[in-house]
Amino acid sequence: MNLLYTEIEEDLRASVRAVLTDHCPPSAVLARLESDSSYDASLWELLASLGALGLHVPEEHGGQGASLRETAVVLEELGRFTAPVPFLGSAVLATTALVACESDLVASLASGTTVGALAVPLTTAPGSPFPATVSVEDGLLTGRVTSVVDAGAASLLVVPVEGPALYAVRADSPGVTVTEVVSLDMTRRIADVSLASTPGVVIASGDRATAAVQSALRVGAGLLASEQVGIAEACLEQTVRYVKERHQFGRAIGSFQAIKHRLADLWLELVCARATARHAADVLATGSADADVAVALAQSECSELAVRAAEETVQLHGGIGMTWEHPAHLSLKRAKVGQLALGTPGEHRRTLGRLVHLPMDIPSMGQT
């Protein structure tokens, strides 16, 4: 078990951060909110050219043949910048599902030529029943899936279908309607997907389809923890910088002990959360039997940390942190939605309790 960052990972981080620093400063992300295009297509191409979109895809399927540990590092950086790219939907969820099915389609996702999305509600937790709200008849798919992350950017939809089966559906196929909804997280949007007698290609069925969706959800939840570490880290750094600069009462406000202690506590929570996120990434990469525990732990700890860090950032920036023109709200919204994404902290803790044999069944429950 290696909870540190390897040299290769640090190199990868440096490359990704350099691209994001140049192409994804807060001002650019804020400006995009006012534009019609939610996603930054040119940033997506740059990430593709770094090979960042297919790190955990086997080389024979057009990926880098690295592991989920490296993908997790990319997510940390994307979290730091609240980058408006469909990485979670395409490079994590859809890609992991396709890798699990050993589908050739993954190559175009890994290369960035295709953006994919896994057609499940973003709130679906690992361990949930197979989410089959789409039915199939004569090879044509019909049904509706709400709140699909990054579906608005996707040209390939990976759709769980009753059976169970997993289908690939081109977003420009007949009968497909993708309706962007107004998302609380403005830099990671969701959309409702409707299919009406839409042609699709089956890529897995039976247990294999179930396993592929579970794998995607587990990996998604586990790796989202790394993004949340990135969010929290950026919030803490930004806040520390601000309280050193901001003077009130003739002193930097960061010299007031109450603020110092709060930031020390936040730092400590970040240190602990990072260990859980690294652990989850490592365990997912090595395929350990402890993966479900590691994911539930990391996701519950890190998603709460990210919210707390973003909330402290707003508070300690005072009024300026409440303004649209300051990027604090980008992190706040990403963090708050992250709390709901792929299982709430409460759901993950409930799973954790079951996995580590801390049962909740109580004889007297019915009375209350």
Next chain:
Amino acid sequence: MNLLYTEIEEDLRASVRAVLTDHCPPSAVLARLESDSSYDASLWELLASLGALGLHVPEEHGGQGASLRETAVVLEELGRFTAPVPFLGSAVLATTALVACESDLVASLASGTTVGALAVPLTTAPGSPFPATVSVEDGLLTGRVTSVVDAGAASLLVVPVEGPALYAVRADSPGVTVTEVVSLDMTRRIADVSLASTPGVVIASGDRATAAVQSALRVGAGLLASEQVGIAEACLEQTVRYVKERHQFGRAIGSFQAIKHRLADLWLELVCARATARHAADVLATGSADADVAVALAQSECSELAVRAAEETVQLHGGIGMTWEHPAHLSLKRAKVGQLALGTPGEHRRTLGRLVHLPMDIPSMGQT
């Protein structure tokens, strides 16, 4: 609804506080821990002479004919001093049960000539099933009740008996064994009570017995909140005093902002808790239908506050707060046991949820 202290109540408080200041300073309470007599009999007599033991007992039964509001004020003061007197067991629990039964026996409790105890485990919450671990045969009682508060000081035991019924039992009757146990709260002790073919006098039976026990538990839990407000208030005052005096790094430690903010938060919690405790006392005194809600609210809020206040007191006193010779631990132990007494905060909140129609029943509960 009057949430303030009346002038009469403030006068009563002043009298009680004067007695306690003279006869129950921390040094005396600490010294008593090393002695054989857990309870301070002379302090008990002084409280009796103030009429403080029968405030909510009707005048025709030898009491003051005041109300539970006044008794609550006495409890605040006893909490401030962690006074080693059997007030909760005798003047609250046993007295309330006897008042509910309109039993003449209450007169001797109100006058202080007899110390009573209600033979239920101290952890029994209002709303619990009638606690009948004692059976009756041919008018003789047999059974065992564990963790009875103040039983070690009592000469009169008020015993719930299967039936249901409520019996009065003299502690010196044949077959009675009262075994003091080592209590976490050193100034309010518990004892296990055994009865073996012990004679007793029935004082209520059927619904009346059930109602009397429920009344005692409800009043006990509601008024314990006032004691906990007193504990928290004394802890806060003592800590504020200490941090003003204690100098480190050339400053009073109370000038450090982190400490100031923590104490401000604690003060605010105390302000809110006091409102709930006064509300509970007022509602219990006036017999409103809202009593169960008021008690559950006050007990859950105040018992947690008292623990937090006592814990902060230990922490902010540093090493000295960890020593036996400093009275902080008296409050800590009283507060921590208070969290378990007459229902934990969790139990009270569960009750509260039921009472205010926030149900917990969830279809999917069985799965977890």
Next chain:
Amino acid sequence: MSHSAHIGDRVRELLAAHDPGSTDRLEFLRARFDAGLAWVHYPVGLGGLAAPRELQRVVDAELEEAGAPDNDPRRIGIGLGMAAPTVLTYGTEEQKNRFLRPLWTGEEVWCQLFSEPGAGSDLAALGTRAVRDGDDWIVTGQKVWTSSAHSARWAILLARTDPELPKHQGITYFVCDMSAPGVEVRPLRQITGEAEFNEVFLTDVRIPDAHRLGEVGEGWKVARTTLMNERVAIGGAAIPREGGMIGIVAGTWRERPELRTPELHARLVKLWARAEALRLTGVRLRQQLAAGGPGPEGSGMKLAFAKLAQDISGFEVELMAEEGLRYDDWTLRRPDIVDFTGRGPGYRYLRAKGNSIEGGTSEILRNIIAERVLGLPTEPRSDAGPWKDLPR
């Protein structure tokens, strides 16, 4: 004759002379002001009758019952709550006569130009300059967090008239004409998408010395009257059980069993208990005030309210699950009145973040409680020198 009987007569006279059913709204309000029934504790001639303040409630109730229009107090809160008491206390006779009547009738809306980007919690560090020029002052600076600036005719303004003095000295208090040349108002958008507030840029704005309130250099003292009245206003009114945000969430819980989990249940009941405790605290505070007690508890109410609102609204987004992912509308709007509990869960969550910042941050309120209520020592001072030398 008692105040109360006298006032009853005045109300009846007003209603007799100006039938609410047929009188123009503004005409009625002006007549009400002139009858001394605007704020009865104000002096005679300035909308009042020098009567006890609590009689106002009787007047309001009687007029409401008679179907009389009110002056839409939420729309002109800053004028009523902050500007008016300050004008009353520090204004010249001329100023009082000029400003109070249209302020009260709502003909002239007021706003407040106090906070600056560099002077938030430390308001006294403000740097907007006012330089004397004959009978005028020339004012330059930037103000922020100004609600109603775009609809206001007048502003109460703090400006620095002597940077050589320590920061609390050298400030002067003005009434600024918002239609004067050099006043530029820009909406300030918040994280909710709305622009409740404005930035106000002042560039060589001329203010006649006749619009100064209080003496030159006494602005901080004058401002304290204004701010004290703001704090009182925040104390808030009586609410029923489950009033406010908790009621919304409790309602959702009851109606939507599919959202429930045991963990959420435990958290909800805890929040419910805190909300009810805080409500009772408010009841107790009002009883203390009515009994004439000083009630230091007031300083804590805003602090506790902010934390509770944030915790409840954060919980609500979690409770809503998939719906929590959505937002109702990001369109830039400039609301006249802010309703914390209006709109959706996402809005409530974001808006509540401001509760611990606006009108005194929670950090400042904790300092106030620690020092003024608990008597803890102040920090060593770092800002005693001349304003111009302070680090910023």
Next chain:
Amino acid sequence: MSHSAHIGDRVRELLAAHDPGSTDRLEFLRARFDAGLAWVHYPVGLGGLAAPRELQRVVDAELEEAGAPDNDPRRIGIGLGMAAPTVLTYGTEEQKNRFLRPLWTGEEVWCQLFSEPGAGSDLAALGTRAVRDGDDWIVTGQKVWTSSAHSARWAILLARTDPELPKHQGITYFVCDMSAPGVEVRPLRQITGEAEFNEVFLTDVRIPDAHRLGEVGEGWKVARTTLMNERVAIGGAAIPREGGMIGIVAGTWRERPELRTPELHARLVKLWARAEALRLTGVRLRQQLAAGGPGPEGSGMKLAFAKLAQDISGFEVELMAEEGLRYDDWTLRRPDIVDFTGRGPGYRYLRAKGNSIEGGTSEILRNIIAERVLGLPTEPRSDAGPWKDLPR
């Protein structure tokens, strides 16, 4: 020949010459010290072989396997962890030769006389006076929080030799003979009922100047070596999942279904998650240290551990319900070794309160993190003047 091979030979030679099965314990330990196998990174002649520190683990493992006695390190932790590195760094040749061998073998127990009633977090404010008298120093003062004082032969002692200087100057570091006249040890009882610590009263205690460590007035610098070693020791060893307090509570939960409620379940799982997160943080910290990283995370481990231990033990008392009302034993005892997780829930609850006080309060640790890790500014100083003029 590599260090490691050489050391392997030494171990075999030691075991050959002193069969652990038949050799007297103390004789074996002395022989081990003389063979340089006590602490291999110490110099040759002082129990070491000037070898890399990590080889010690190999030696310990081999000797343990051969059934050799150890020096009961928990009983002599202050000597090994604090006194020894300080003597090694600052001691004269004579001092090193005199003190280190019996320290390591446990023949002479050491204690620490640093903290005072008036100098806890602010240790440098200490007021115990040492006045020069010929070849001796005469020491008077009161020390506190001294574990092992009643069984110790020697103490490391900080005393003030010049009150005219600022507090960090004017301190000198001594080795104090605990059997000297004027040294009085009184047990200091804690809220658990136990007396883990002592108060030590020093009245005109004579310490020869030969027992001074480091220069006169350099005591603070010397003490930093001591305290740095204390902090490292607190980092702690690897523990398995559910090691420590959480394992006890989890075990109770599994065995006692009648204690369960949904609220307690949610809290328990949260605590379990925090415990596991902190355990992983410790694993990561050790990996960082092994990789040579500076690992500022270390400063936080104690802080997090204290909070977690307090939260778990507070939860445990609640979970135990009626059993939580009881305590195992209030009898005054003086334990040689403290086991935080030993005894009952009440003991664990009370003992854990000390975790955030002893060895650096959580408040001080937060300051350290804020200033040294996050680089936040220090508070304005109030203690720069001569020690004698400081408010106290």
